[in-house]
Amino acid sequence: MLVESLHVLNFKKFKDKIFDFNEDVNILVGDNNAGKSTILEALEIVLNFQYRGRSFSSEFSPDLFNSEIVTAFLNSPKTPADLPVLSIEAYMKHVPDYRGTNNKLLKDAEGVRVIACFDPDFTDAYNAYLATGAQITTIPVEFYKVEWMDFAWNTIKPMTKQFRALYIDPTRIHPTFGKNQYISNVLNTALKKDEEYRLSLNYREALQSFNGTDEVKIVNQDLDSENNITDKKLTIAANTMPIGALQNGLQLKVDTVPFHMIGKGEQSKVQIKLALHNKSKDIDLVMMEEPENHLSHIELSKLIQDIEDQRGNKQLFLTTHSSYVLNKLSIDKICLLQSSYKRLHLLDKGVVKTLKRLPGFDTLRVALSKKVILVEGPSDELVLKKIYQRENNNRLPEYDGIDIIVVRGVGFETFIEIGKEIGTAIHVLRDNDGDYVSNVAEPQKTYAAHPNIKLFSATDKADFSLEPALISANSATEVELDIFAKITLSTQTYKQLMAKPSFNEKRSFIMEWFTSTKGDGKGKKKVDSAIRLFETTETFKYPAFLHEVLTFV
Template identity: 25%
Template sequence: MNYIKSLHKEGFKKFVSLDVQFNERMNILVGENEAGKSTILDALKTVLNQQYRNTDKSVLRDLFNTQMVAVFKEKPSVKTLPRIYIEVELALDPQQKDASYFYGEVYGQRKQQFEKYGIRFECKYDEELGTGMEQSIQEGKIPYEYYALTWTTFSNRPYQIIKRPLHFLAIDTTSSAAAPSFNYFNRTVFASRYDGATKAKAKNDFRDKLIDAFDDLGLPELNEKQKFGVDSKKVVLEAVLSIYEDSIALENRGSGMESFIKTQIALDRANGLDVILMEEPENHLSFSTLRKMLQQISEKQENSQIIVATHNNMIASRLNLNNVLWITEDRVKSLVCVSPDVAEFFIRADDNAFLQLLLSKKIFLVEGATEFLLLPMFYQQITGHTIEKDDISVISCYGISYRRYLEIAQSTGKRIAVITDNDKDMERIIGANSFNQAHSLQHIFMGATVDEWTWEVCVYKENKAALDGMIDVQAGAAYKFHDKDYGAVLGKMLNNKVDIAYQILTSGKTFVVPQYIKDAIEWLRE
């Protein structure tokens, strides 16, 4: 199977330098907005599709890394001019036609020693072409028009898209890309589906029949020497192709169905695509259609290498956490070390907050809605700050074992405070203390004794007078919890957790915060 093994880039858009190692089959790029997911896809398209080859050089303003531009502006010289360098390493079948064209040990300035398959893109100032521009450069002006863009294989031969080493398709569902993406998609499927002889015959027959069809119109001649005819150079088969389903052109479908059908076609083994890039496939899709698409991708991912950039939690979870590539400020981290058991759990648990955990800086992990409602209030009461201001997220497990989240956290180096109940179990208290001693970035907080066995008990103990006066109970009514009498007010709190939490939240009163919650807040802020 042919696929993309790795990407190295320097000076391209967001990143001064970045290396990405891709999985052979499925790759899910996740990160904050502007983290660089699209930049990675764009780098691959720049190399393999020779994107920007015929574009005006003014586009370089948007491609150069801003830090490199700032370095040049501070100390302008030919040596400090910004440049772009991208290498894409490939895994190719040595027996396929032209494979040797991409194989070698010449890797430009990086001077790699092992022979590999790949393509290198360079965008740098052409000093010979720019003779006489030295003074302008010294004044801090970047001579965009004097830059040269070159594509070279690892065997140090010029790369042209006609010799593309693998069948490669990018599916972009963003609205700005809608119009050109149809032509690109149709052309790519046509090129990968049929062999050279079939395509050549179709194009030749199309041209001949178009000319014959025009002649059959019987349009009167202009004069004895002049008449209208078809300029076959202006009518190229690939430019007028559309893919139809049930007599409706793909571009005339709704945006959601367009994305779904494009994915369906791309994944069809018969179309012979080696690599499929998908940017935000969740756009315009309903929940049910997205689930169908993910099922389709899961079943057919063995046919191609798939690289998906997404903000969608369901996509990241359903396509397996082990395939996630998490993009941070300066690197890409794989979650391949997450245990298969945890990864499988999150595939099946739709209602999870995996992506929120991954994209948060610091996290409170709580058991349910009560803690989720009240913890931000307690946090602001103690610190004088909102959790939003301090870039802290509160994630409720809602019945999912917090230990599954903790394993992901340990793989990513996240600082997490778990707030949970000890459920009158001394072993849980001892286990939490042992965990905290062994882990510096994740701590578990709960009541220190079995008498402080749950959130409501601890809050009531510290605020008995205030809560007795605030919570209405019926005289003589039994408010037992699990057949045990804890008193009317506490019993009502235990049986109506969310309603009472909301009543506390909207009361406008200040409450004493239990010690273990204080400890969690202070520890997370360290």
């Protein structure tokens, strides 16, 4: 079974939304409160008829309705016709018995749906309630019915449904609440069916043997020896346990420690791996919340590798705030929730391959930010932040939603390709390396179809990188150059500069000092100078293109 798409109507933040999915991996990313977890909850409801691990029928409440729909209802006459419908529909493949048109789109398709709507059997009771003049401040779900059906109009029963989906969330594990449900999942995923049956039988026999122990016999002899309670024989006995209730008497241990008492990271790792290995081979779909939670980088690396190796044909849905997770599992599997919903399945395959090999780069920042500035190194980042502070009442650019990202080893193109797919406004600050036309103007033409991508640099070949451009902007006079040098240079280097007898020699000295070649160690000196520039209270000048790269229309 595969879920091709999900249609959500009036559920939480989604008023009426269709989400298309990848057949293998779906990585849900977005800002906080974007709706990532809501999509997983909707999937759990429609696939398992559960909400946060409990039966949806018992958990159905007014709080699950979209707030706009609630407001519209409260402002209406509140007749039965005004009561909103909540529905979640999963459009599927490989379940032909579920084919039909019982869906909101009236589409001939395979799938299942959960619908919560006013029950017409309660029409008289509801109208009588309205007639009392009682104030209604929320959706009166007491008059609703909840149905779980396939698209062929058949009611779905958990024991006979033709697919299996597993939701993994360590936060649901509790010493009492949720433990039995988890043990049930372990038994179903970690054991073959015949192993589970043998375990159940042996456990029942062990309980029966408990009844024959001397201690139990003594207790039972004295329990009602004079028949004061009943004239029949009263005894205490171990529960013989119905079929399917094995989890009530078992617990999982890790190195002798009960599962619910081990760390959350280990809980998450064990749950995910059990689901992926799945001895009974009957799981079609796995949902998981932020697998990176509570894990060190090394443990996360191992887990993600295991997910890659063991996923098999299972369809995977996960939320994450980790660039490492999405890069390693394949960044083109992103399902991005922003102002709209977008998949990155058309992303350049070379970029995907690069990031799978080098997953440590923070690509998620490009996906989530609306305004991004790409720079070559940390010194560029610090200088831009200082300029932005000066121009914006001491605010940093991130305060206004501008994210400055140092691209380091993978280069600008990797991040630009992601921005092209998403539509992120990306400004690139790059060196002209002595040839503005070849290194800046010509590359800009390749992005003509993407006005959201803009390149910025000095046009003069003498200002081949950031530092020479800053020197040019602060060397109109010798006094101006001395002030800039005092800000950016160490005390020792500044003394060397001041020892130069002429203005031109001073300018040549500082220009040469900032000009680096591979392996000369000047990269660190540039960063040190940028830190001094960032921390100074003195004024300095900067070229116009540095202002322009910080300006988003």
